[in-house]
Amino acid sequence: MVHEHEVIAPALRTRDPAKARVAMRAHLAAVLDYLLFATEEAAIEEARDAVEITRRRFAAGRMV
Numbered sequence: 877m878v879h880e881h882e883v884i885a886p887a888l889r890t891r892d893p894a895k896a897r898v899a900m901r902a903h904l905a906a907v908l909d910y911l912l913f914a915t916e917e918a919a920i921e922e923a924r925d926a927v928e929i930t931r932r933r934f935a936a937g938r939m940v
Contacts, residue, residue, distance in 0.1 A: 880906060 887895035
């Protein structure tokens with residue numbers, strides 16, 4: 877993300893709206909991708925935890 881900021885800053889300094897717009901859109905798309913990935917990873921981990929709890933519950937029931 878540092879590189880993205882290195883592209884945005886000069887576009888703003890030179891008051892180039894077209895370059896700034898392209899740079900900001902690229903940056904925001906990268907941020908969105910990161911957030912979606914992090915959210916997906918968290919959901920996957922929660923699902924794995926839920927499956928593990930269910931497995932333990934059924935395994936404990938078979939021992940009785």
